[in-house]
Amino acid sequence: MENNVITIxxxxxxxxxxxxxxxxxxxxxxxxxxxxxxxxxxFPIEVGNENLETIVKAIRCMHYVGFNVTKPNKIKILEYLxxxxxxxxxxxxxxxxxxxxxxxxxxxxxxxxxxxxxxxETKMDLGEQTFLILGAGGASRAVSSTLAFRGAKKIYIxxxxxxxxxxxxxxxxxxxxxxxxxxxxxxxxxxELIKTSTVLINATGLGMYPDTEAxxxxxxxxxxxxxxxxxxxxxxxxxxxxxxxxxGCAVMNGIGMVVNQGIKGFALMTGEEEPNEIMNKVMQEIxxxxx
Amino acid sequence: MENNVITIxxxxxxxxxxxxxxxxxxxxxxxxxxxxxxxxxxFPIEVGNENLETIVKAIRCMHYVGFNVTKPNKIKILEYLxxxxxxxxxxxxxxxxxxxxxxxxxxxxxxxxxxxxxxxETKMDLGEQTFLILGAGGASRAVSSTLAFRGAKKIYIxxxxxxxxxxxxxxxxxxxxxxxxxxxxxxxxxxELIKTSTVLINATGLGMYPDTEAxxxxxxxxxxxxxxxxxxxxxxxxxxxxxxxxxGCAVMNGIGMVVNQGIKGFALMTGEEEPNEIMNKVMQEIxxxxx
Numbered sequence: 001m002e003n004n005v006i007t008i009x010x011x012x013x014x015x016x017x018x019x020x021x022x023x024x025x026x027x028x029x030x031x032x033x034x035x036x037x038x039x040x041x042x043f044p045i046e047v048g049n050e051n052l053e054t055i056v057k058a059i060r061c062m063h064y065v066g067f068n069v070t071k072p073n074k075i076k077i078l079e080y081l082x083x084x085x086x087x088x089x090x091x092x093x094x095x096x097x098x099x100x101x102x103x104x105x106x107x108x109x110x111x112x113x114x115x116x117x118x119x120x121e122t123k124m125d126l127g128e129q130t131f132l133i134l135g136a137g138g139a140s141r142a143v144s145s146t147l148a149f150r151g152a153k154k155i156y157i158x159x160x161x162x163x164x165x166x167x168x169x170x171x172x173x174x175x176x177x178x179x180x181x182x183x184x185x186x187x188x189x190x191x192e193l194i195k196t197s198t199v200l201i202n203a204t205g206l207g208m209y210p211d212t213e214a215x216x217x218x219x220x221x222x223x224x225x226x227x228x229x230x231x232x233x234x235x236x237x238x239x240x241x242x243x244x245x246x247x248g249c250a251v252m253n254g255i256g257m258v259v260n261q262g263i264k265g266f267a268l269m270t271g272e273e274e275p276n277e278i279m280n281k282v283m284q285e286i287x288x289x290x291x
Numbered sequence: 292m293e294n295n296v297i298t299i300x301x302x303x304x305x306x307x308x309x310x311x312x313x314x315x316x317x318x319x320x321x322x323x324x325x326x327x328x329x330x331x332x333x334f335p336i337e338v339g340n341e342n343l344e345t346i347v348k349a350i351r352c353m354h355y356v357g358f359n360v361t362k363p364n365k366i367k368i369l370e371y372l373x374x375x376x377x378x379x380x381x382x383x384x385x386x387x388x389x390x391x392x393x394x395x396x397x398x399x400x401x402x403x404x405x406x407x408x409x410x411x412e413t414k415m416d417l418g419e420q421t422f423l424i425l426g427a428g429g430a431s432r433a434v435s436s437t438l439a440f441r442g443a444k445k446i447y448i449x450x451x452x453x454x455x456x457x458x459x460x461x462x463x464x465x466x467x468x469x470x471x472x473x474x475x476x477x478x479x480x481x482x483e484l485i486k487t488s489t490v491l492i493n494a495t496g497l498g499m500y501p502d503t504e505a506x507x508x509x510x511x512x513x514x515x516x517x518x519x520x521x522x523x524x525x526x527x528x529x530x531x532x533x534x535x536x537x538x539g540c541a542v543m544n545g546i547g548m549v550v551n552q553g554i555k556g557f558a559l560m561t562g563e564e565e566p567n568e569i570m571n572k573v574m575q576e577i578x579x580x581x582x
Contacts, residue, residue, distance in 0.1 A: 006317045006334045008310075019299075026297045043297045043332065051352040058349030061342040 011040045012063050013269055016055060016077075017070035018048040024286050025068060028262055031282045032275050040065075040270065049076045056080045059099065066098045066269030074138060081106045090175045091145040093138060096265040109264040110139065110257075111146025114231070116264070117256025118199075122227060130154040132197040134216045135204035136165030139231050143203060144168065148176040156193055159204075160185035191221045202230040207238035219243040231257060233287070259283045302331045303354050304560055307346060307368075308361035309339040315577050316359060319553055322573045323566050331356075331561065340367045347371045350390065357389045357560030365429060372397045381466045382436040384429060387556040400555040401430065401548075402437025405522070407555070408547025409490075413518060421445040423485055425507045426494035427456030430522050434494060435459065439467040447484055450495075451476035482512045493521040498529035510534040522548060524578070550574045 015025050029042035047055050052073050059067060069077045074093040078084070081097065083105040088094050094106035118124070131152055133144050136159035144155050155172065157180055159165035165182050172180035183193060194200060194217070206214045212235055222228065228244035233254040241251045259280055267274045306316050320333035338346050343364050350358060360368045365384040369375070372388065374396040379385050385397035409415070422443055424435050427450040435446050446463065448471055450456035456473050463471035474484060485491060485508070497507045503526055513519065519535035524545040532542045550571055558565045 006321060006332075008312060008314075008335050008337050010334065012334075021299055023299075030297060041297075041334065043301065043303075044299050045353055046299050047352060054348050054352050057345050061338060061345050062336055 005039075006041060007039075008063065009039060010063065011065045011270075013040060013042045013066055013068070014059070014064070015042070015044045015068040015070060016047050016052065016073055017044075017068075018046045018072065020044045020046050020070075023070070025262065027286055028259075028279065028282055029266065031285075032266065032279050035278050035282070036272070036275060038270070038272065048072055052076055053080055056104070060102065060104070064099045065271075066096065066265075068265060069095050069097060071138070077106065080104070087111070087146065087149055090149065090171075091142050092171070093142065095142075095261070096268055098268050107265075107268055108142055108146075109261040109268070110142035111144075111149075112264055113259070113261025114143045114229075114254075114257040115146050115150055116260040117252065118229070120256065120260075121252050122250070124199075124227075127151045127153055129199050130156070130197045131199045131201060132156040132158060132194055133201040133203055134158050134206075135202070136161065136168045137203065137205075140201075140203035141168055141171075143201065143231070144180065145172055145176060148172045148179050151177075152179055155180045156183050156197065157181070158183045158185055158190065158193075194221050194226065195223060197226065199227045199229065202228075202232070202238070202240050205232065207240055208232045209234045213239055215239040215243065217243075219247065222247045222249060224248040227252070230254060233258060236287070255283065255287065296330075297332060298330075299354065300330060301354065302356045302561075304331060304333045304357055304359070305350070305355070306333070306335045306359040306361060307338050307343065307364055308335075308359075309337045309363065311335045311337050311361075314361070316553065318577055319550075319570065319573055320557065323557065323570050326569050326573070327563070327566060329561070329563065339363055343367055344371055347395070351393065351395070355390045356562075357387065357556075359556060360386050360388060362429070368397065371395070378402070378437065378440055381440065381462075382433055383462070384433065386433075386552070387559055389559050398556075398559055399433055399437075400552040400559070401433035402435075402440075403555055404550070404552025405434045405520075405545075405548040406437050406441055407551040408543065409520070411547065411551075412543050413541070415490075415518075418442045418444055420490050421447070421488045422490045422492060423447040423449060423488040424492040424494055425449050426496070427452065427459045428494065428496075431492075431494035432459055432462075434492065434522070435471065436463055436467060439463045439470050442468075443470055446471045447474050447488065448472070449474045449476055449481065449484075485512050485517065486514060488517065490518045490520065493519075493523070493529070493531050496523065498531050499523045500525045504530055506530040506534065508534075510538065513538045513540060515539040518543070521545060524549060527578070546574065546578065 026042050033040040081104045085107040088106050088108040091108045096107040098105050157165050157169050169180040169182035204216050206216045228249045229252045230238045231254040244251050263274045263279050317333050324331045372395045376398040379397050379399040382399045387398040389396050448460050460471040460473040495507050497505045519540045520543045521529045522545040535542050554565045554570050
């Protein structure tokens, strides 16, 4: 009967974005709170840039310990915060905000979530890797900035929208470390660049449900020693990952990234330890349709 | 696992007041939603006059169907509403606000809750009753105004704070019906007024926990045919009600008023039918400590 014991002591967390019809963050968080016996309530607020300030002002008057931010508010939210974590500042966007004694501090755990799951999976030394990341949107920005921040040897950013991607490469080189290079998607030598890379990351969304036959890289350009990642988790095996497995590559989808960014955000907002085991289990149950 | 399935479709209701440490409204509402299988979430927001506007502005951007208002916001809230129900306007305070298509409309169900429970209990004709109400605060104002609105023959308002109580009597006489009379608490003929009254209502809070031996009327001034009400429900039998029972009076405490105002508010905010049976049962369980 936990849903009936909401009191003034119940600590609040929300997700601020629009649309939120597909999010499972409330289930992931509330079920974790339930299993840990913690008195928190997580609920979504469907809000865009226009009313974001109004909601943040109210959050400051309520019993919040933090909130998550997603599209289209990850950049806009910067205007309403009191403090910014170093990595979030370098990335230029925020997905987690902590509320402590009236101070709102922004973090970005999107990239950390990916890097954590990459290291869990492969134990690789980032300083020895050459990354080729496809796409230059928000997810790519968080992941490539965090890889640079954590010491990646080289990062090729491949995209067809020149301005966004070259800006991203410049931002990384100037604000973090000079390790990024923008590559125009139509360049004929991309197959050769893939051959010089050790990790390929699809951050374009190509292959995501419902367009599950789309892929950003032809199968013939993959090679067995390449580690292939897709930030998508729906479907769990995209066309790219299926092709890569057929070639003999080790692969990783986006589930670990999502769970790990949730775990990091959970710890930041609540001040509790990272609920690694429980949140992974809950996520498996949600993905597996058991909840 | 109902506490985990909060989504963007979940409709929100809050209670706005301060302090809210003693409120059981969230339990009463959430348990009723649970038993009816309705996708609503009720949670308290501890807020006073200062930040009330900030919260109301946010409520307008969120998935709210309404909210309850309690001390110290029942009058202040009038500044932020779009529409006002007739009775709430006459009482001059609001405890329920509905949100429909961006329009905030205020109601006052405090008095209706009492009158409903009085009629359920006694089937009396209000037009034949002379009420003597002790106290002239917010609860007295709601109850006596509603009694006047519903046709009470005569209402004596007895209080020692002359201004508040005479103002209340004047407001009733001018805005509703000329049936109220202010009586100064120290007047020596109060025992005679009690003898001419048919219903006595204690709205002073005297006798409420922890000061359970206090009472506003000496036992010797009660008579067997008087119907004696106490708006308190903690303890369920105040000193006044125990004295009255010993004299042979029929008595009524404040539980019915609280449940009935909850039922009316529930129906107004959700648009569902009045959950009379369920909410009465839930309230009995809460009071009985079974939840």
